[in-house]
Amino acid sequence: MVRGVKGISKTVINALLLGHKNVNVHWLLTGEGEIFLTPAADQTAQVAEPAALYGKRGLLFGEVEELLEAQRREIEALKERVARLEERFDNF
Secondary structure: OOOOOOOOOHHHHHHHHHHOOOEOHHHHHHOOOOOEOOOOOOOOOOOOOOOOOOOOOOOOHHHHHHHHHHHHHHHHHHHHHHHHHHHHHHHO
16 A cells, blocks of 8 residues: 555455456555546446335334334343243242
């Protein structure tokens, strides 16, 4: 790395290049040259559609609060049950 204290490891370089084949290794190691091997105008491999949930609707804030409250109640009930079982076990 040019400005960093430590260099980048071979493992990180390999992982980066496996996932991003268009990254210029010379730039990665020295900071010189272009970041990418091909111009950014070549975006034929990219999907041009908006992000979608594909059938899954995100939860509304109120629904998240309700879900968290239900889970909190269930956890409390389970803690009480564990305590009763431990007490029964101790008395056994």
